[in-house]
Amino acid sequence: MKKRLFLVPLVGLILAALVMGGCGHSQSGTITEGGSSTVQPLADKWAEAFMAKNPDVNIIVQGGGSSAGVKGCAQGTFDIGAASRELKSSEASQWPDLVVTHVAADGVAIVVHPSSSIANLTLEEVKNIFANGSNDTWTVISREEGSGTREVFEKKVMAGAEIASNAEFLPSNGAVKQKVASTANAIGYISIGYVDLSVKALSIGGVTCNKDNCRSGSYPVTRYLNFITKGDTEDLIKRFIDFCLSSEGQKIVEEEGYVSVG
Amino acid sequence: MSRYFVDRVSRRVVYIFGVVAFLILVFIAIFILKESLPALKELGIVNILFGAKWYPSKDTFGILTMLAGSVVTTLLALAIAMPLALGCAIFLAEVAPPHIRNIVRPAVELLVGIPSVVYGLVGMLILCPVIARLSGTGSGSSVLAAAVVLAIMVLPTITSISEDSLRAVPARYKEGAFALGATHWQTIHHVLLPAARRGITAAVILGTGKAIGETMAMVMVIGNSPIFPASIFRPARTLTGNIAVEMASATGIHESALFTTGLVLFILVLLINSIGLLAYRRRA
Numbered sequence: 001m002k003k004r005l006f007l008v009p010l011v012g013l014i015l016a017a018l019v020m021g022g023c024g025h026s027q028s029g030t031i032t033e034g035g036s037s038t039v040q041p042l043a044d045k046w047a048e049a050f051m052a053k054n055p056d057v058n059i060i061v062q063g064g065g066s067s068a069g070v071k072g073c074a075q076g077t078f079d080i081g082a083a084s085r086e087l088k089s090s091e092a093s094q095w096p097d098l099v100v101t102h103v104a105a106d107g108v109a110i111v112v113h114p115s116s117s118i119a120n121l122t123l124e125e126v127k128n129i130f131a132n133g134s135n136d137t138w139t140v141i142s143r144e145e146g147s148g149t150r151e152v153f154e155k156k157v158m159a160g161a162e163i164a165s166n167a168e169f170l171p172s173n174g175a176v177k178q179k180v181a182s183t184a185n186a187i188g189y190i191s192i193g194y195v196d197l198s199v200k201a202l203s204i205g206g207v208t209c210n211k212d213n214c215r216s217g218s219y220p221v222t223r224y225l226n227f228i229t230k231g232d233t234e235d236l237i238k239r240f241i242d243f244c245l246s247s248e249g250q251k252i253v254e255e256e257g258y259v260s261v262g
Numbered sequence: 263m264s265r266y267f268v269d270r271v272s273r274r275v276v277y278i279f280g281v282v283a284f285l286i287l288v289f290i291a292i293f294i295l296k297e298s299l300p301a302l303k304e305l306g307i308v309n310i311l312f313g314a315k316w317y318p319s320k321d322t323f324g325i326l327t328m329l330a331g332s333v334v335t336t337l338l339a340l341a342i343a344m345p346l347a348l349g350c351a352i353f354l355a356e357v358a359p360p361h362i363r364n365i366v367r368p369a370v371e372l373l374v375g376i377p378s379v380v381y382g383l384v385g386m387l388i389l390c391p392v393i394a395r396l397s398g399t400g401s402g403s404s405v406l407a408a409a410v411v412l413a414i415m416v417l418p419t420i421t422s423i424s425e426d427s428l429r430a431v432p433a434r435y436k437e438g439a440f441a442l443g444a445t446h447w448q449t450i451h452h453v454l455l456p457a458a459r460r461g462i463t464a465a466v467i468l469g470t471g472k473a474i475g476e477t478m479a480m481v482m483v484i485g486n487s488p489i490f491p492a493s494i495f496r497p498a499r500t501l502t503g504n505i506a507v508e509m510a511s512a513t514g515i516h517e518s519a520l521f522t523t524g525l526v527l528f529i530l531v532l533l534i535n536s537i538g539l540l541a542y543r544r545r546a
Contacts, residue, residue: 065510065511066511067512067513068510071513088513091513134497136399139399139401144507144508144511145319145508145511145512146508146510146511146512146513146516147511148511154319165315165487165489167487168401168486168487168497169485169486169487169488169499170486170507171486171507178386179386179401179403182387182390182391182401183394183400183401183402186401
């Protein structure tokens with residue numbers, strides 16, 4: 001009799017594994033989305049709104065970073081991968097069937113402590129500050145190597161120059177914002193969707209960092225936020241992306257502090 | 263069904279569980295090694311171990327600065343934690359009356375249960391600003407902040423093993439010392455501490471293993487700059503932090519180089535813990 005007691009947890013485990021395994025599949029009715037931490041808050045809202053209209057649909061939103069989004073989509077972990085950058089050439093050649101859809105746009109704000117007397121810098125000045133690194137004048141806060149936000153910052157601001165190794169490297173928009181907000185001489189960069197009163201977004205070359213200037217392209221550090229799918233997407237996935245691109249979906253983009261497209 | 267049958271079956275089952283636990287270690291080791299191979303082949307172990315520059319975008323992967331970062335923060339943390347832990351252990355084993363001991367000991371042990379991220383948060387929001395004000399520059403993310411947080415985190419490990427070792431000293435040693443006219447403090451200093459030496463050494467080494475593997479709290483307070491720790495008021499990066507900060511967005515050789523960082527860390531911790539366990543087993 002006692003021997004059977006061993007079987008109870010065993011059977012339970014097997015059952016649990018079966019049930020969980022069943023959920024993981026992308027059957028009709030479930031979409032798994034994941035990747036960029038910049039896109040995540042937006043994807044959460046889209047999923048919420050879409051599920052409210054389609055009660056039978058279940059959308060799972062995960063983080064992980066842009067590269068994880070691309071890789072996850074290519075390898076089938078995610079139905080939709082989120083990336084706050086374009087595909088790298090290495091990714092495009094490794095997985096040629098990936099399709100990129102611009103679902104929103106975003107500005108990268110250069111932020112300083114609210115008490116700072118500086119309100120405007122040129123691109124060149126920002127570049128020099130980040131290339132020279134932390135010193136008595138500035139505490140430079142950057143994102144980690146491989147971050148989508150860092151990639152667009154390097155492309156549009158650094159233009160080939162390296163961010164100094166003695167800068168601080170923090171792994172998320174939220175962490176950079178917190179650090180800048182608590183350090184008097186800090187300078188960092190975060191997605192415009194994360195900017196609030198705890199930090200001050202600098203004008204670049206006289207152009208204010210706001211959504212209108214990002215949309216018009218006069219603010220220089222902007223990028224697209226992307227959904228990445230495999231070529232032959234299921235109907236449901238297509239319907240979800242169409243919803244994100246619809247006027248209703250783009251209204252959510254604006255409400256969340258990002259820049260709408262189309 | 264005889265009770266001997268049940269006996270045999272349960273013995274087999276727990277035997278299997280034991281083997282599984284060991285196999286998990288082996289599989290993890292093999293997995294890390296396999297994932298490290300591309301970087302090891304392409305760059306060579308010497309370039310990775312002794313390279314002082316970490317620029318993944320330029321395919322430069324040297325982890326020497328982080329090795330230094332891990333070692334320096336750990337040593338500084340031990341320098342802070344050891345006097346505290348030893349004092350606490352002596353207090354608990356010899357000085358404290360039972361009712362105070364019953365409060366202090368569980369409190370120290372509870373420190374183990376606080377999640378790493380909470381230590382990091384407290385360090386980031388309270389300790390870093392204080393250090394920034396002390397040093398007059400920077401954000402306070404620094405080797406010092408990391409070492410202080412680490413010291414608190416390893417305190418319970420070192421304290422409780424040291425206390426156990428002090429208690430394990432045979433009572434006749436102490437009685438002998440008293441009989442010779444030694445005071446309580448003389449007895450602690452000249453008899454108990456030397457007799458518990460091995461156990462205390464083991465405690466410190468096990469604490470070292472824990473300190474060098476700590477990740478989340480480090481990422482939050484050390485600033486993660488891949489540079490040599492030139493000053494305790496300046497940022498640095500640890501081996502663990504290197505993996506945690508960059509893994510999510512790494513691909514290709516960069517990812518493999520991060521696994522190599524993990525391999526180095528794995529071997530380091532394995533060595534430290536083995537030495538610690540040996541010392542612990544051999545204590546008097």
